[in-house]
Amino acid sequence: MKRQFIAGGALGATTFALIAGASVSAQAGQPVDWQLSWQAAATRIAEQIHWFERYSLMFIIPVTVLVMLLLLWCIFRFSKRNNPVASKTSHNTMIEVIWTLGPVIILLFLAIPSFQLLTAQYSPDDPKLTVKATGYQWYWGYEYQTDEPLSFDAVLLKDEDRAAAGKQDLAVYPRLLAVDNEVVVPVNTTVRLLVTAADVIHSWAMPSFGVKMDGIPGRNNETWFKAEREGLYYGQCSELCGKDHAFMPIAVRVVSQEQYDKWLAAARTDIDSANKALIAEIENSKSVTVARN
Template sequence: MGLAGRHALAVFLLLASPALLAQSRYNLQPPATGIAAQIYDMHTLMLLICLFIFVIVFGVMFWAVVHHRKSKGAIAAHFHENTAVEIAWTVIPVLILLGMAWPATKTVLEMKDTRDPDITIKATGYQWKWGYDYLQGEGQGIRFVSNLSTSREQIDGKTAKGEHYLVEVDNPVVVPVGKKIRVLTTAADVIHAWWLPAFGVKQDAIPGFIRDAWFRADKEGIYRGNCAELCGKDHGFMPIEVHVVSQEAYGKWVAEQQAAMAAAASAGAREWTLAELVEHGAKVYAANCVACHQADGKGLPPAFPPLDGSKVVLGEVAGQIAVVLNGRPGTPMAAFGALLSEADIAAVITYTRNSWSNKTDEAVQPAQIAAAKGK
């Protein structure tokens, strides 16, 4: 084999080796589920088929150009309607397409088979965060909001970017290894998409509709994805982070979450001081409100009005509570009544009424939020 032939073989083997492909920064993420492995293999197969067709077609074309050029005295042939050629160039592409469609159809059907899950999680898209509810299986009843945890200083270029810049969250999804996880997707405002490449999952989250997908992670680890639908100004700031852990570690996480929810419930039953509310409210505001209303409370008018000096914030407490609980239809203002605890909502309202130039000295208690909810 000549030097050119050896080089061609090396390139082919490089493309054909999934292990080497997995290490490439220009390829799909290494698969962590059976479905993702099938997608990965199909991607490699389709690429090789396209490469083979490219080499054959352009090889014949360039051979014809070189060997039938005018300088060699070639005289163009004159012929029309070759039945054998027409049959060949119809049948061969059909066979190629059928060969590509068969494994693709099998994989798509398997992707849609969400029956008999071990755990069911609802993922709700908001501008710009994800809310998760564990609806079935171990951990049922757990719910939390997952926000981008990359600091504003990194985003604004004031500090060096971290290793997981824009793909890290404060509350990741946690699931046990080897279990079938069904994910129900929906949205509260606009269309989002729950996309986790390593799991082979990409499902739109559409307001008013429930879509579903599933995965079964084969190995423990941390896997990251993003919202894959252009959903507004902070579309790039709503990542997805899933931790796949052992069954034992998952049991501990479930216990911790249940304890935290119980603590949040008890926090909603006590009286808070103004200082406590403002301190806690600052954290809630940073996690849920700062993207739209900004750290200085000036907002980004007209889409995101300022809270500093706002008539709503400085007006009757009941009016602001209603806005935070129920949102504003037709605007990006989400309803936080189902997202945050009574204590969190009371704290963030108190924070906005006592920050920047707002100095009401009013403390909104969790009991007032519970009363507004009708509890």
């Protein structure tokens, strides 16, 4: 969330902006305290969704204010005290034309970019990787549909398992969002996602990707994403699916192509060791970057 405040001087404002920007960047893939807007976008589809929200508000806010003012004016102008003799007017051609053409024009301005966004959501680039996500009560199962298939489950990470998994940092692996096995995908790669369910309806939702797709038993629904920034991104099941619906998180780790290839080769034999090796490599690369600065 971007916080705004009135600073005592330009230096204070600049310092706050840098700190806030770093905080948002560091936690781009998860919600933050007092968040009022979207999570930072990691795909172009998510960026378009954010833009369309701001664009829509340019129409929604003026229309809401106009309607409120008209209501207040009518309440005052046509009250019994100010208008003791009620008007007998039953028709006004100009008003009819205005309140018909006005909404039509506004809806056209909203419909065109809306259809463009919808088209983009269903027009992926040539996918390089296909992952199938199956919702269970209450965890996710994943299958990488590669030459040598890889399957694993992703379950909510319990506090007592954090040390063994090397995930003690709550800022990176928050409670109720962290999982034991993240989905790992390469950056700047179109991923086809097949979503289904084994028992009841679930929903695979990743806010930073602009993706939300229902998983329905007996049906494969298809969506896609192309993450353009490396990082760890969190989502949750977004379809009420039973008593532990709130404990069914989703985690996607976006890494370089080289890191993904090494992880995939190792994960086919030992997913736990592959995850730990990937985390260690990412942490080491961060340490090197900080040391160079």
